[in-house]
Amino acid sequence: MTLYSVLVAKIPLQTIDCTGIAEVTVREMKKMYPITESTSAQPWHLMDDDARILHAPDESAFGQLNIFEWNNPPYDLEFYNEKPFVYGIEGNWGPQFLEDLLIYLKEHIIPEQSAELIRFWAEDYDRKLKSRRIIINDIELHHLESLKNEEYIRIVFV
Secondary structure, eight states, X not given: OOEEEEEEESSOOOOEEOSOOEEEEHHHXXXXXXXXXXXXXXXXXXXXXXXXXXXXXXXXXXXXXXXXXXXXXXXXGGGXXXXXXXXEEESOOOHHHHHHHHHHHHHHOOGGXXXXXXXXXXXXXXXXXXXXXXXXXXXXXXXXXXXXXXXXEEEXXX
16 A cells, blocks of 8 residues: 555646756766766666666655646545645655745645645545645644644645
8 A cells, every 4th residue: 555645726736846856868977977987887878878867866866845746646536535636745754855845835835726735545445534724824844744644634725
């Protein structure tokens, strides 16, 4: 089973990617990481220079906030949501993730969007969601810190 964190809304939301993961050409990678006496050749050094690959600055990138439009969300979401706009939330819910999420919510969510954050486990549809309301202008870091351990919850931003 997977624990999903999802933003849903009645009108479109802004996406954000704090990971630093980007698609680059092998040519660009070779400039960033040339073969030297102290660095050996990597498999991508043998690839065509115009081939495109994903580059992460370091492994911490995989834990950073990424809010993306989810065109094919898990089917379980239909048990909890009827809103047309769905956004996946990825990241490790660590300190930097929470800071970035707080900034995102304060800068990009307005009550008219009817945005909600839903957290649920896939394949466990008989569970009811607890519901809370948070006034978006009053949201603080401690609200988000308390959510990182919550499951089966709906946060309505008003």
